[in-house]
Amino acid sequence: MDFTPTEAQLDLARLTGEVCAKLVTADRLRELDTADERFDETLWHSLAETGVLAAALPEAVGGSDLGVLEQTAVLRELGKYVAAVPYLWSIALGAGALARFGDAAQQDRATQAGAGRIILTAALAEEHNWEPTKPITTAIETDNGWRLTGAKTTVPFANRADRILVPATVFGAVAVFLVDPSVVTVTAQQVVDRTPEYAVDLADTPAELVGTVERGAEILDWVLTRAWLGLSAAQLGTIERALELVAEYTREREQFGKAVGSFQAVAQRLADAYIDVQGLRLAVTQAAWLLSEDLPSAEAVHTAKFWAADAGHRVAHTVVHVHGGVGIDRDHIVHNYFTAAKHHEFALGGGTDHLRALGALLAAPA
Template sequence: MDFTPTEAQQDLARLTGEVCDKLVTADRLRELDKAEVRFDEALWHALAETGVLAATLPEAVGGSELGIPEQTVVLRELGKSVAAVPFLWSIVLGASTLARYGSAEQREWAAKAGSGQAVLTVALSEERNWDPAAPTTTAAEDADGWRLTGAKTVVPFAAQADRILVSANVSGAPAVFLVDPSATGVRVTPQQVVDHSPDAEIEFDSAPAQLVGSTDTGAEILTRLLEYGWLGLAAQQLGTLERALDLVAEYGREREQFGRKIGGFQAVAQRLADGYIDLQGLRLAVTQAAWRLSEDLPAAAEIHTAKFWAAEAGHRIAHTVVHVHGGVGIDRDHVVHNYFTAAKHNEFALGGATDHLRALGDLLAERD
């Protein structure tokens, strides 16, 4: 087991970081906070033009055959800049899934996503249903094809998406469908979330849909979407927390109180040390889970561990950053605010710490 980043991973991380550093400034983040839609189209187009979007997709859809370890390094860099772009949802989940399981027509959407011509997203969460692996949205086939009925909540970038991958129940088994959000029977309603990401609730009323793969591969596709989604959120959270901890450490070195730098106070130093330990735990968990996936090894426990750390460490570090900054930490015009809300969003997206701890418990029980 060698966790040393490859040259390709280092180059991709460097390129993504350079694009973000150039375009995602503190002023730009403040503009996005006040914008009607928190979607950085300039950054999204720049990532497409530099080849970052397509790099981790299969060659068949215009990619470079890089995999999940490379996707995690991109997400980590995007997390450092709290970038308002749907890389996780459109590329890691949407395009990668269609490229692997989709029909020829569906793979064209994967290619369009990789070139930045289209945005994809996924609808996995449902209100009052804490298990996304068992969707309550239903799908039935008639003479005209498949129809979806039900509702999904907190769907990322739903209003900006050209196509949405939706999990549904078919005769008691999960399946995944591709839906046009502008089709008859689909209603998209914006929702307000903690970091003002453009999430939405989607209602389906006999909405037309295309089956992705087959009903026999539905459980496999949904499991892949969930595992890559959980790991992707953990990788994004890693970058967000790394930068947040850098910001609070820098503040501790500069801010003076009672004639001393506040970083020299024992209570502050201890909280920063605890944050560092939390960060190392998350980094190891993300790296291990990504490596196991890339080697086609069972990774469910490692992925749940990574998402648990993302939630647990995210909560502690986010609050440390705000507390140490004092009044500045709750100023919505200060960049720290963006890192706090981004960390809280990543903490709860697709399940919080308790959900993944329960999943780990179930896996351990099965082993016994």
């Protein structure tokens, strides 16, 4: 395995970081925290204008034909700035899936998403269903086309989406569809970091098939794998920057005439957090590399998402505890990193869910 970052990864990460550093200030984060919706439209348009959105998409839809390694680099940078943009959902998942599996009209939507003209999203979570590969939502084919019935939860940016990717069960098989949000009931939900997420109720809703029913399981696996990896990459950036913030604080904050970072208990907490960050970095890098090489990656991706949940939990709490009272102040920037880390921890399954999935893979007959 060669984990050396490619030149494209480094360049794209640098560009994303420069755009974010210019626009995502502490004041901007406070402004978004009090806004009706936590969506940074200015940042989103800037990422589109600089080519960040389209870069990792195939050339056929206006991209630079990069791939999962480069998308992971972008998500890591966005995580460092707790950026309020739907890159994972609209680009890595929505546009990526349509570019790979869609027909000409669907690929055109991928092109528009890469240019920042529309937003796509994916409805991958269902209440009381811990197996996203087996959706409860059902689909039937009628004389008037496909119809979906069911309910999806925590669908990011569903209120702004041009189309939603919706997995559904078709007579025991699985297929993936596109749904127009204007013809469904979309209800706002409150999540820990105030990401705009919505419940989507489908009732005999018209839908457009992506690919074929025969390839449905393959398409859903493609989407879920990249969703879990993308959340892990964003979590990596979030806790990397959170650790930097708390390290800076412990060098500057003094008690009893000494920097608090010199106290043994504090130093041990920070050392443990450093190990957690390094562990997640290795897990994400390995999973992304395997996926980019078209090698079996399921175990590595579940391992990365487990680390994102487990290590993310420990680091987030360390950062708050070491900061003391200001760590729970909603006006302090640490609050943003804590809530972002908690969101990434539980999104599309917490640590236990991914340990279960990993155990099933390891126990499966060779």
